[in-house]
Amino acid sequence: MLKAKARESRFVPPPKLPPPTPVVDVGDAEMRLAQDLLFFAYRGFTNVADQVLEEPGLGRAHHRALHFIGRNPGITVSGLLAILRITKQSLARVLNALVDQDYVRQAPGYEDRRLRLLTLTDKGQALEARLFGAQRERIAQAYRTAGPQAVQGFRAVMRAMMDKGARDYMDGTGSPEDA
Amino acid sequence: MLKAKARESRFVPPPKLPPPTPVVDVGDAEMRLAQDLLFFAYRGFTNVADQVLEEPGLGRAHHRALHFIGRNPGITVSGLLAILRITKQSLARVLNALVDQDYVRQAPGYEDRRLRLLTLTDKGQALEARLFGAQRERIAQAYRTAGPQAVQGFRAVMRAMMDKGARDYMDGTGSPEDA
């Protein structure tokens, strides 16, 4: 006997199907569409990197760390935490793996020696380049397909979609701590 | 003694900081930017729903199931799996929780009674509406900020960013199985 029956002792007769999630006004349809767009586009974008990550046996968390260290050489652990918004314990797991496997190097801060300044090793730069290469292809193709006009719109909407902290980080206005 | 020293017996002298991840040509800078945009925008977008999910104690996986069942009333389990691209074991955990808590209803297929047609209950529709409300706010505000012109570009780029299967699904050309 199916345990599913415990969940619903007998299948009820097929109900009249309700209409799809109700669209109250014209705007709603657009918003529903945007939900789908974000989900599928983000998945497509991340999937291409996953393939590259398989070889060294790393995960997306490692990719993110690699990416932001690459973009911010000499960033501190706190800075990276502020960007990623995860706990230091979560970051530690990932960062230790990257350091152990010689993708990332730590150096003490110049004036404040409590700081650990993070940089990519050559090996780390090489891996990041491969990851970037995969995603760049996908982005470039999307940009080509959509056209330069569309790219501007894309950027504007994406910028407006993120929270202020992230926007500030992207603007370079303020240290990564503001992200 | 810090175990970190086991990872690197002595801190090496502060290296010359390498330049940020090298930008080969003009296009590369744009692509790097796009990476950041996607990460931060997607995070902002999902975060607003997380707050709503806390109350019923559900996760993002539940939200996704809820969303796609809502958009495709009567969808089969296989159909949902094809959209989400996860294993049926992963979906089962989430789906069983939703059915147990009366967010989702299963009904046997009409002609083929092996099928489980999934629909949202009233309770499920209510929750989905709240989740949608939160994200809609964020999207609407982004759309207003960016302007209608930008929205068109956003859509074009996002569409082009996803893989063909997802694009086909969005076009409604073909059953969800093609996603």
Added chain:
DNA sequence: GTATTACGTCAACATTGCTGACCTATTTCG
């Protein structure tokens, strides 16, 4: 009447987030 299909389930494991507690080295400040 057998094979296939659609779905469900058990078990075990990996990744990546979290909280709580506590340790060390360094800098800051009264």
Added chain:
DNA sequence: CGAAATAGGTCAGCAATGTTGACGTAATAC
């Protein structure tokens, strides 16, 4: 100088969500 604050590290345990592999059952298809 000595205490407090700061930057970072670590251990332990847990939760959510993804994976494989194996197997069971009901219904349809050939």
